[in-house]
Amino acid sequence: MQKIRKYFPHILLFIYIVLFAVCAVNPYDKTVWIAENVTVLIVILPLVLTFKKFRFSNTAYFLMSVWVYMHTIGGHFTFAKVPFDFINDLFGWERNNYDRIAHFSVGFYSYAIAEILDRKRVVNSKVILFLFPIFSIATVAAVYEIIEWLAAVYLDPNAGADYVGAQGDIWDAQKDMAMDISGAIFATILYFWKEKPSKKF
Numbered sequence: 788m789q790k791i792r793k794y795f796p797h798i799l800l801f802i803y804i805v806l807f808a809v810c811a812v813n814p815y816d817k818t819v820w821i822a823e824n825v826t827v828l829i830v831i832l833p834l835v836l837t838f839k840k841f842r843f844s845n846t847a848y849f850l851m852s853v854w855v856y857m858h859t860i861g862g863h864f865t866f867a868k869v870p871f872d873f874i875n876d877l878f879g880w881e882r883n884n885y886d887r888i889a890h891f892s893v894g895f896y897s898y899a900i901a902e903i904l905d906r907k908r909v910v911n912s913k914v915i916l917f918l919f920p921i922f923s924i925a926t927v928a929a930v931y932e933i934i935e936w937l938a939a940v941y942l943d944p945n946a947g948a949d950y951v952g953a954q955g956d957i958w959d960a961q962k963d964m965a966m967d968i969s970g971a972i973f974a975t976i977l978y979f980w981k982e983k984p985s986k987k988f
Contacts (some may be wrong), residue, residue: 795845796838799852803831806856810863822938823862827855846981847902850895850974857889890928890963894970897924901978916984921971928967932960 791798807824814820834843834851843851861869866886875883897920903909910916978984 792845796842796848799848800831800835803852803855803859806859810859814863815865815868819865820862823858827858827862831855841903843899843902847899850892850898853895854889854892857885857892861885861889887962887966890966891970891973893928893967894924894972895974897921897971898974898978900924901975901984902982905978905982905984913984917975917979920975920978921968924971925964925968928964932964936960 811820830851834848864870866889867883869883869885871883871885874880874885878884900920900923901916904916904919910919
């Protein structure tokens with residue numbers, strides 16, 4: 788058990804490498820696949836390169852991995868076409884909401900943000916420690932939606948539509964951001980419950 792805890796981040800990375808290799812085979816749209824995986828690598832590489840200088844908790848790595856795995860799978864199928872029928876049927880959804888759940892997992896990164904702020908003593912207020920990670924995720928979500936919009940405009944029409952994955956919903960960007968923020972609120976509350984940072988101030 789101790790070895791598993793010690794090498795847990797390595798196990799998560801290995802799972803990603805295997806998943807990446809599998810999803811690299813015959814993706815639905817190569818342009819979308821490249822765009823989605825560049826986004827994942829932008830997140831993973833800094834975590835790998837800074838691992839020895841700052842190691843997050845296993846909980847933080849697990850939460851961050853949820854989005855990485857979901858995004859990698861979404862890049863292979865495109866988010867609107869991920870086989871998600873069993874969940875859609877369970878809840879009676881007509882729309883494929885895989886992308887909505889993936890956006891919720893984006894918010895999980897607020898756990899890691901809160902953790903680094905807390906451990907490095909960057910802030911000395913419980914309120915700021917709670918709100919800053921959530922606002923950070925909200926900002927990233929807004930920027931990402933703008934990038935998606937630009938991609939839809941400048942990529943070829945089909946690839947752009949698949950990359951955005953709006954599925955005809957005119958409020959897709961707003962709903963995606965709402966899910967990002969909801970995930971951030973959940974993860975930040977989880978951090979406060981698990982780590983009890985209030986005792987440190």
